[in-house]
Amino acid sequence: MQYDDLVVTSPGIKGRASRADAAKSRRQAILKAARTVFARQGYANTLIDDVAAAAGIAKGTVYLYFASKEQIYLEALLERAREVEARSRARILEAATWQEKIRAYMETRVEYLNAHQDFFRIYATEFRNMCMQGKAIGAELQDLVRQGEQQVAQVLAVAAAKGEIRPLDPDLGAAMISDLMRGLVDRTLLAFRRTPVAEDLEFTLDCVYRALAKEANPA
Amino acid sequence: MQYDDLVVTSPGIKGRASRADAAKSRRQAILKAARTVFARQGYANTLIDDVAAAAGIAKGTVYLYFASKEQIYLEALLERAREVEARSRARILEAATWQEKIRAYMETRVEYLNAHQDFFRIYATEFRNMCMQGKAIGAELQDLVRQGEQQVAQVLAVAAAKGEIRPLDPDLGAAMISDLMRGLVDRTLLAFRRTPVAEDLEFTLDCVYRALAKEANPA
DNA sequence: AACGTTACTGACTACCCAGTCATTTGGTTG
DNA sequence: CAACCAAATGACTGGGTAGTCAGTAACGTT
DSSP, X not given: XXXXXXXXXXXXXXXXXXXXXXXXXXXXHHHHHHHHHHHHHTTTTOXXXXXXXXXXXXXXXHHHHOSOHHHHHHHXXXXXXXXHHHHHHHHHHHOOSHHHHHHXXXXXXXXXXXXXXXXXXXXXXXXXXXXXXXXXXXXHHHHHHHHHHXXXXXXXXXXXXTTSSOOOOHHHHHHXXXXXXXXXXXXXXXXXSOSOHHHHHHHHHHXXXXXXXXXXXXO | OTTTTOOOOOSSSOTHXXXXXXHHHHHHHHHHHHHHHHHHXXXXXXXXXXXXXXXXXXXXXXXXXXXXXXXXXXXXXXXXXXXXXXXHHHHHHHOOSHHHHHHHHHHHHHHHHHHOHHHHHIIIIIIHHHHHTTOOOOHHHHHHHHHXXXXXXXXXXXXXXXXXXXXXXXXXXXXXHHHHHHHHHHHHHHTOSOSOHHHHHHHHHHHHHHHHOSSOOOO
């Protein structure tokens, strides 16, 4: 079970190539195990021994592939964060209208959340806090998130310029959208709310559209 | 500086009364120091020695007043959380319309945030995560927050029943409001956004009103 | 002033864990 | 098959800290 990602060394291929492959798979197996364990126990309560056990290897082996606990943590997150960001960027570009672009931003995350709860659990909870406590860890990761938000801001700026939504500060608008997104993720992870995710997503999107819509509502 | 809250024992009063007072002040001085230090360094990176030093006392003394690091942490948060919740509840009751009630909910928190950054920094970041990691700590604290959200849901339910806002699931609506509130708090703490808090608050409220308003917007 | 009581102190203990490294394992090569 | 070597192992170490407790100080009482 633990060796899911391990590529069996092909007998025919000699030396370098298969070695490199094996090392890469081993790295990824460790990262996968790390995500599982960190998601369940948090950074502080996780021992390197736990990660090793989850990967089905000994502690010393972990240190053949990674320099430190912190590095494992960061790489485990980065791997996934890059995926989400890339997918989100692509889907937003594909979308034609501002409504579809905002929906793409949110749907990408909700879908990814279903497939990779572990990643979101770590990111949504712990990592964010570490950033708030001013630790310098994970500059790239922070950038990825900022980029996602910036892209939304861009969508809003364009829509506002075209007069498709009401005039507003695009950064504030993007902040609002990402706040709602975060809430949606948290609720799903907690299974706090019995409302199905899909319904919650539609409600959230509806609120966003209303909040941005061009015509003011009568009081 | 450290002994801010310490009541000097009055010479005339003998025994019990003044003793009890002194003990209470000492407890509060420790909690205050704890909030400062925990807010700056986080739970894991804070030593009891740090708390003791900030309170101007020795480590052993801390353990005369509290049983464990965790207990200090929790009580430090609870003390403030009860205050916020009480004030919020009062101001929501005072308010006449649903708009004013929602505003009261948000303004209470923004005002309290200015006066007690330390508390919010701990709550908004660390504590929330601990809850998400399924730790059973702080049941009362979690309840306080839930109550706040429930109260907003109640306001929405009443307003919806009266036809003052569009029909919606009050819990979802309250979740949305508290998500936006959380984002506002986080942004303020990070000084991430240069937008002044007041402006951010108005924008957020405006979005909420639009999202809840009775008349649908034209697409 | 001598005593008794309570509050305070900080060196100490017992434990925990990230990271190391001497040793073992198992596959490859001549 | 024997020699070799990279990969894996896990007992160990060094640094660190929550919580304790024997000793000291401060203060009120007689």
